[in-house]
Amino acid sequence: MKKILKWIAIGVVCLIVVGFIAFLYLIPPFDMLPREAFSQPHAAAVASSLDKINDPVERALAKRGQYIMSISDCNGCHTPQGDQGPNWDEYLAGGAKFEMIKPGTAHSRNLTPDKQTGLTRRTDEEVKRVLRSGVFHDGRIFEPTFMPWPAFTNMTEEDRHALVTYLRHIKPIKHDVPEWSPNSSAPLNSFYPYDYAEHEKKK
Ligand code: HEC
Incomplete structure (x- = not known):
């Protein structure tokens, strides 16, 4: 009797082990979604009117800008996120909130060419200056952990020009984004590089 029980126990353990291995083998590989799952919605969102640009030089520049945009993750911050990932209907319309006790x-921001709320309010040079040295049109320096401009400073002028050209041709979306609000105890324009420990001591 004891022997039978032993063999039953061994059989059950084997079944559990084989079942577990089969489970591991058969579950869908979570980390192996086809790249199209990511690239197709993006491609559909950006399939814009670039082909309608008459001037071939401008068209080529805009397409290069689109390519640079797609590999620099501008979209990750500048397209509003919904429950299912980026809300592609609002491609590059801005609005994601970045908050730190300091600096604020x-x-x-809205990068679409909307006249009242978008990048149409900035000149080409103002947009390029943001990408080159993180300086906003009013002279304020962007906090680099919010807008990672130091990662873009090594772009060539041609790349920056291509990006701006692209941004001038995407779909305009009216989307008012709240203005920057600094933390009142951290002085403006001095947070990069800024010694917060020193600041604390002075208080
Ligand atoms: C990690 C998030 C993040 C990424 C990535 C990012 N940005 Fe930004 N961007 C921001 C934030 C936040 C602001 C506003 C910062 C502020 O007001 O201090 C901003 C502001 C800007 C502005 C100023 C717009 C205006 O109203 O004058 C431009 C232009 C811009 N970004 C372009 C880009 C481009 C082009 C890329 C990709 C090459 C990019 N950004 C990538 C977060 C990001």
Whole structure:
């Protein structure tokens, strides 16, 4: 009797082990979604009117800008996120909130060519200056952990020009983004590089 029980126990353990291995083998590989799952919605969102640009030089520049945009993750911060990932209907319309006790609160900005709320309010040079040295049109320096401009400073002028050209041709979306709100106890324009420990001591 004891022997039978032993063999039953061994059989059950084997079944559990084989079942577990089969489970591991058969579950869908979570980390192996096809790249199209990510690239197709993005591609559909950006399939814009670039082909309608008559001037071939401008068209080529805009397409290069689109490519640079797609590999620099501008979209990750500048397209509003919904429950299912980026809200592609609002491609690059901004609004993501970035908040730190210091230096304050910023929202990613509307990069679409909307006249009242978008990048149409900035000149080409003002947009390039943001990418080159993190300086906003009013002279304020962007907090680099919010807008990672130091990662973009090594772009060539041609790349920056291509990006701006692209941004001038995407779909305009009216989306008002709240203005920057600094933390009152941290002085403006001095947070990069800024010694917060020193600041604390002075208080
Ligand atoms: C990690 C998030 C993040 C990424 C990535 C990012 N940005 Fe930004 N961007 C921001 C935030 C936040 C602001 C506003 C900062 C502030 O007000 O202090 C901003 C502001 C800007 C502005 C100023 C717009 C205006 O109203 O004058 C431009 C232009 C811009 N970003 C372009 C880009 C481009 C082009 C890329 C990709 C090459 C990019 N950003 C990548 C977060 C990001």
